[in-house]
Amino acid sequence: xxxxxxxxxxxxxxxxxxxxxxxxxxxxxxxxxxxxxxxxxxxxxxxxxxxxxxxxxxxxxxxxxxxxxxxxxxxxxxxxxxxxxxxxxxxxxxxxxxxxxxxxxxxxxxxxxxxxxxxxxxxxxxxxxxxxxxxxxxxxxxxxxxxxxxxxxxxxxxxxxxxxx
Amino acid sequence: xxxxxxxxxxxxxxxxxxxxxxxxxxxxxxxxxxxxxxxxxxxxxxxxxxxxxxxxxxxxxxxxxxxxxxxxxxxxxxxxxxxxxxxxxxxxxxxxxxxxxxxxxxxxxxxxxxxxxxxxxxxxxxxxxxxxxxxxxxxxxxxxxxxxxxxxxxxxxxxxxxxxxxxxxxxxxxxxxxxxxxxxxxxxxxxxxxxxxxxxxxxxxxxxxxxxxxxxxxxxxxxxxxxxxxxxxxxxxxxxxxxxxxxxxxxxxxxxxxxxxxxxxxxxxxxxxxxxxxxxxxxxxxxxxxxxxxxxxxxxxxxxxxxxxxxxxxxxxxxxxxxxxxxxxxxxxxxxxxxxxxxxxxxxxxxxxxxxxxxxxxxxxxxxxxxxxxxxxxxxxxxxxxxxxxxxxxxxxxxxxxxxxxxxxxxxxxxxxxxxxxxxxxxxxxxxxxxxxxxxxxxxxxxxxxxxxxxxxxxxxxxxxxxxxxxxxxxxxxxxxxxxxxxxxxxxxxxxxxxxxxxxxxxxxxxxxxxxxxxxxxxxxxxxxxxxxxxxxxxxxxxxxxxxxxxxxxxxxxxxxxxxxxxxxxxxxxxxxxxxxxxxxxxxxxxxxxxxxxxxxxxxxxxxxxxxxxxxxxxxxxxxxxxxxxxxxxxxxxxxxxxxxxxxxxxxxxxxxxxxxxxxx
Ligand SMILES: Cc1cc2nc3c(=O)[nH]c(=O)nc-3n(C[C@H](O)[C@H](O)[C@H](O)COP(=O)(O)OP(=O)(O)OC[C@H]3O[C@@H](n4cnc5c(N)ncnc54)[C@H](O)[C@@H]3O)c2cc1C
Ligand code: SF4
Ligand code: SF4
Numbered sequence: 001x002x003x004x005x006x007x008x009x010x011x012x013x014x015x016x017x018x019x020x021x022x023x024x025x026x027x028x029x030x031x032x033x034x035x036x037x038x039x040x041x042x043x044x045x046x047x048x049x050x051x052x053x054x055x056x057x058x059x060x061x062x063x064x065x066x067x068x069x070x071x072x073x074x075x076x077x078x079x080x081x082x083x084x085x086x087x088x089x090x091x092x093x094x095x096x097x098x099x100x101x102x103x104x105x106x107x108x109x110x111x112x113x114x115x116x117x118x119x120x121x122x123x124x125x126x127x128x129x130x131x132x133x134x135x136x137x138x139x140x141x142x143x144x145x146x147x148x149x150x151x152x153x154x155x156x157x158x159x160x161x162x163x164x165x
Numbered sequence: 166x167x168x169x170x171x172x173x174x175x176x177x178x179x180x181x182x183x184x185x186x187x188x189x190x191x192x193x194x195x196x197x198x199x200x201x202x203x204x205x206x207x208x209x210x211x212x213x214x215x216x217x218x219x220x221x222x223x224x225x226x227x228x229x230x231x232x233x234x235x236x237x238x239x240x241x242x243x244x245x246x247x248x249x250x251x252x253x254x255x256x257x258x259x260x261x262x263x264x265x266x267x268x269x270x271x272x273x274x275x276x277x278x279x280x281x282x283x284x285x286x287x288x289x290x291x292x293x294x295x296x297x298x299x300x301x302x303x304x305x306x307x308x309x310x311x312x313x314x315x316x317x318x319x320x321x322x323x324x325x326x327x328x329x330x331x332x333x334x335x336x337x338x339x340x341x342x343x344x345x346x347x348x349x350x351x352x353x354x355x356x357x358x359x360x361x362x363x364x365x366x367x368x369x370x371x372x373x374x375x376x377x378x379x380x381x382x383x384x385x386x387x388x389x390x391x392x393x394x395x396x397x398x399x400x401x402x403x404x405x406x407x408x409x410x411x412x413x414x415x416x417x418x419x420x421x422x423x424x425x426x427x428x429x430x431x432x433x434x435x436x437x438x439x440x441x442x443x444x445x446x447x448x449x450x451x452x453x454x455x456x457x458x459x460x461x462x463x464x465x466x467x468x469x470x471x472x473x474x475x476x477x478x479x480x481x482x483x484x485x486x487x488x489x490x491x492x493x494x495x496x497x498x499x500x501x502x503x504x505x506x507x508x509x510x511x512x513x514x515x516x517x518x519x520x521x522x523x524x525x526x527x528x529x530x531x532x533x534x535x536x537x538x539x540x541x542x543x544x545x546x547x548x549x550x551x552x553x554x555x556x557x558x559x560x561x562x563x564x565x566x567x568x569x570x571x572x573x574x575x576x577x578x579x580x581x582x583x584x585x586x587x588x589x590x591x592x593x594x595x596x597x598x599x600x601x602x603x604x605x606x607x608x609x610x611x612x613x614x615x616x617x618x619x620x621x622x623x624x625x626x627x628x629x630x631x632x633x634x635x636x637x638x639x640x641x642x643x644x645x646x647x648x649x650x651x652x653x654x655x656x657x658x659x660x661x662x663x664x665x666x667x668x669x670x671x672x673x674x675x676x677x678x679x680x681x682x683x684x685x686x687x688x689x690x691x692x693x694x695x696x697x698x699x700x701x702x703x704x705x706x707x708x709x710x711x712x713x714x715x716x717x718x719x720x721x722x723x724x725x726x727x728x729x730x731x732x733x734x735x736x737x738x739x740x741x742x743x744x745x746x747x748x749x750x751x752x753x754x755x756x757x758x759x760x761x762x763x764x765x766x767x768x769x770x771x772x773x774x775x776x777x778x779x780x781x782x783x784x785x786x787x788x789x790x791x792x793x794x795x796x797x798x799x800x801x802x803x804x805x806x807x808x809x810x811x812x813x814x815x816x817x818x819x820x821x822x823x824x825x826x827x828x829x830x
Contacts, residue, residue, distance in 0.1 A: 014830065019237075027235045030264025038275040041282055042265055043826055044236075046750065049768070050802025050818055058827045079801035080686075080696070080706050080770035089806065121269075 011065035011131040013040040013124070016055060018048050018083070021072035021113045028117035036121045037128040040068070047071065049082025053093040056107065066106045066131035068123065073111040083111075105130060106137060167292050168200035170226035171284060172217055173262075174208035174233035180267040183276040189232065189262075192281045196288055200224055208233050214246040221250040228252075228291040232260035232284045255297040255749070255817065260287040282830065289829040293822045297749040302796040304390040305490035306740045307332065311382060311679070314342020315722060316714025316729040317495035318364050323733030324493075325373035329740055332487050333368065334396055335378045339444035340365055342497050343715075346427060348536035348544070350722060351586045352617040358443060358539060365445040375487075379450055383484060385682050388796045389709030390490045390745050400480040402451035403437070407475035410447040414467035414476065415439070423455045425541075429531040431549050432541030437467045437476070442539065451476075491709050491736040494683065494693060495729065496676060498715035501565045501669040503528050510671065511572035511690060512565045518666060523639050524550040526664045529583055536590045546594050548663055551642070554595055555662030559646045560584045561634050562604045565669030573669050573690065578719035580667035581608045585618045587665060588627035600627040601659055603634050603648055611721070630657060637664060670719040684772040685710055692718050703731045707772055708797055711735050750800035750817040752793040758812040759790040765804035765813050766791060773797040774804060 017023050023044050029036070045051055048071030059067050069090065077083040090109060098104055110123045131137075173190045175181035186204040194202035201224045207213050208231055220226060229252065231243045236259040244254035262280040270276040306329050310321045313335030321331045333340070344350075345365070347357035368374055377396055384395040403414075414437045424430035427440035434440070436456040437449045457464035458478060468476040501507070504521035506514040519526040525548045527535075538544040548555055562584055566577040581604070588600040607629070609615045621627045634648035643660040650657050672691040680687045685705040686694045693716050696706045703711050713729035714720060720728070739745075754765075756779065766774040777792035791813065793804070802815035814820070 012830065014827070023235075024237060027237060027261075027264040030235070030268040033268055035271060036269055038266075038270045038272065038279045041279075041286065041830055042261075043286075043823065045802065045823075046815070046818060047801040047803060050806050050815060052806040052820070054820075055823055055827060058824060059830075062827050062830055064830070079799055079803065082770070082801045082803045085768050085803050085807065 009132060009135060011039055011128060011136070012063055013066045013068060013128055013131065014059040014064040015040050015042045015068040015070065015124070016045060016048075016051050017042055017069075017112075018071040018078070019044055019046055020078035021076065021111070022070040022120065024114035025112040025116045025120045028114065029120045030117075032117050034117055034121045036124045039128045040124050047077065047079045047082035048086035049077075049079060051086060053089065053096075056093070060102070060106075060137060065134075065137045066108070066127050068108045068110065068127055070110045070112045070120075070123065073113055076113065101139065103134065105134060167198045167227045168225055169198050169228045169230060169288055169291060170201040170217075170220050170224060171199055171203075171230045171232065171288065172208055172213075172220075173202075173204040173284070174213070174231065175204060175206045176233060176263055176267075177207065180233070180263050183267040183270060183273055184262055184280045185273060185277040188277055189280050189284060193284050193288065196285060198292055199288060201226060209239050209242055214242075217243070217246050218250040221247065221252055226252070227256065228294060229257040230260055230284060230287045230291050231257065232262045232280070232287070234263040235259075235261045235265070253296040256291065256294050258287045258291045258294065260284045286826045286829045289825040290822050293819065293825050295816070295819075297816055299746055300749045300751065300795050301744040301746050302388075302390050303744055304739060304742060305392075305488050306330070307487070307489045308491045308493060308736050308740075309334065309392070309394055309487065309489040310493045310495060312342070312495035312497055312714070312716065313337075313340030313368070313376075313378070314495060314497040314714060314725075315344040315361065315364075316497065316716075316725045317342070317493070318368055319726050319729035320493045320495060320713050320733045320736075321374055322364065322367055322371065323730050324736050325371050327733075327737050327740075329373065329737070331374045332394075332396075332489060333374055333376050334380050334382060335376070336381050337440065338379045338401070338450040339440050339446070340368060340376070340378060341441075341443075341445070343530070344722060345441065345443070346429075346530060346533055346537070348533045348538070348540070349586065349590060351582045352611070352613045354586070354589070356538070358537075362443045362445075365443070369445045376446065377485075378446060382679060382682055385492070385684070388794055390739070390796065392489050392492060392709065394487050394489060394492075396485050396487060398483050398485060400482050401448065402453065402456075402476065402478055402480050403449050404475045404477050404480070405446065405448050407473045408448045408471075409473055409475075411472065412439075412447075412449070413470050413472070414449060417466045417470045419464065419466065420455055420457060423452065428534045428541045429528070431531060431534060451478075491711065491739050492683065493711045493713055493729075493732045493736060494679070494685070494705070494716055495713040495732075496673045496679065496716040498670045498719065499673050500528055500530055501671050503564070503666055503668055507674075512669065513571050515564060515571075515666075517636050518561070518564070518634070519637055519639070519644070519664070523637075523644060523664075524548075525555070525644060525662065526637070526666065528666050528668045529580065529587065532587050532665045536587070536594070544594070546591060553662070554598070556595065556598045557659065557661045558591055558595075558598060558600050558663045558665065559644075559659055559661040560587060560600065560602045560665045560667065561646075562602065562667040563633075564666040566667075567605065575690070575719070576608060577667070577670040578608070579670065579721045581618065582611070582614060582721065584665075584667050585609075585621040585627070588621045589625045592625040592627070600625075601646075601661075602627055602629045603632060603646075604629060605631070605633065611723070632657075670715065672716060676716065683707065683710060686770075692716065703728055703735055706770055708799075709739065745796070747796075748800070749795075750815065751795045751798040752800070752802065752804050752813050752815045754791045754793055755812040755814065756790045758810050760810050760812075761789045761791065762809065763791060764807050764809060765793075768803045768807045770801075770803075771797055771799050773799070
């Protein structure tokens, strides 16, 4: 019965989910014995509103190749509006990530309700496949390996920005 | 140094079939900080829990991780077991290796590696867990009910019958609300007064109910279980304790031509008055704007005739403070005014319908007063302009409601039914009359409702015209109503004697101000918002505050009463305990670092964040910081992710705990 899936690269996916909707949706996928790639590690939060963008950066820095943030559907938040705050926060955060050159395909946001075991499987499978095709995320790992920043303003862009102040 | 105990469950074979549990236990055993690691067939079983408790004591464990099913399944079980063994329950975490691992993967190697990761993550997390005390707050077992319509009355009676004291605050001089104004009620056509007044009297006589009429809420402080409410008792000019309700004053008052709001201004009252004969309490009140004494300093006839000497021109507004543990808001609705476009109303006006200019264009509530046996016409349907009986009457539904371009997109819900009722009452009273109804759709869900509506057509001969009215105007003593019948595709023109508009149900004026005092939320129309549309329909998001009746959205009487009883049940659930115990997953502010930007306060949907002054020993203000009230905080953590100075922390989900988990990967 055990079959080994042979892939050259197994991405590491970290999922930040809320307890009430997505965590419960993932539980449902389990009780329904649905199958999905074993690459995902789930971190549970009371609400997506609790998820600090820093956690996402931290995850990439720790070697995640893809990050998933998932909570209740708009309007269904257990805490009334936490997911709206999260949505607003992440809209801005995505821009920042884009600016610093992270391929946004590595970061996925989704709404998965407690009744959507199937959707959880779909979202996780899609993200895993997508990130697998993209290959390992090296940018942040390289950054993490680099020495601390020297404090020298040496790129032309930074110089220009600095002089403009 | 922590001594963590890790317990890997086989769950029969549910986990062990795809996860090599022994290998997981062995690998985790090597993890720094782990003092004890084992696997067992059924951790949740009695012997499983005993194994856990024994290990805690014998191995002197400081933290526990149970790797088994979802925490949504057994977190409570294991935390209880841990507590029984003498550890703080929040030093125990579960690693979900069943729903999130063994059940969703087939490959043993992959599943085992994942399980080791999951357990490792939880081990790192639990190291950072802190002892959390259970939070308890005392409960004052007295309830405040705001609004004395049928909703407030029902809620107050239910709570009081259960033995708890109730403070009922009503803005008007009498309780009763709109239901007291109705003639007969759908779907059974029983007389509203007959079913309403006994309940009003019950309220007045109930030893557990303290009634404040002609009063308003001034200030609400505190939180669930512990509210302090300041009530303003407006001056009545009549001493309630002395007044016997004989009514002599009213017969002698020279001001007799003041339009009575209770009769929709078609009946008249005196300056010292009770709004209607069955008013509760039946103590009169002086309308100071219209009283000769207050205007000119002369008269005082009422004072002279009052036997017990109850009339008191000197009376002042006064404030009383009541301590309560729960609040039921039941402030009901108002009708969109056709007389003049109300200020601040989202509706853009209905000038084309005569808008208060044509006296015989009235609203539904005015029709109720005309049809009421105790109304100004004694129950006869007569035109306000000349007192003649209308032989042709036109009812127009959806005035204001369901007209996005006019301002309101919702359905007022009761108009289809009360218009059907009006056609019946009309037919019962004016046998040779003809009723026409312009309607968009007939919306009659509800027990015996559709049958009732059909009866108005099939037995009471009302003519229903599907379509809207484009214009109406006065022609001699007739009102010409022009509209279209979209079912047949023709224009219709009716020369009517009277027109009744089913105007939109809106929240009470001042609903927003009251909401701000209570700290509850409302929608763009100012209807109050429930915590969850489906699962918590009678609770506000603000703990300890409940909703009943039409203040939450248009409702008929059966629905209003159901919700009121449900709200009462919620209050009684709260009052069933002396102390409130709650999960200590609440946010805490690090005051030293807080800069008082109150970004947290803005995002908190529960109003849990307060402003706290920090003073030095001399009492000089140093700074104002945020303070999270643990009785109110729901534990979502949105404030923490928002705080720019990282000074709010959600217990149980601290940055430390989460970063530790991420770093474990
Ligand atoms: C024309 C018409 C006919 C109807 N006919 C029927 C029918 O036949 N059958 C049926 O089932 N339903 C009928 N209804 C619906 C029915 O009137 C409502 O369902 C019912 O009155 C709602 O009760 P309530 O207590 O929520 O609100 P209300 O009756 O509006 O009572 C609210 C009370 O709160 C008080 N209040 C408001 N604000 C404050 C404040 N800030 N402080 C203190 N007190 C305050 C008000 O003075 C009032 O007494 C009809 C409605 C209309 C408009
Ligand atoms: S104020 Fe005096 S006269 Fe008026 S009802 Fe009360 S007791 Fe009677
Ligand atoms: S955790 Fe949520 S409910 Fe508690 S104070 Fe913060 S924002 Fe408000």
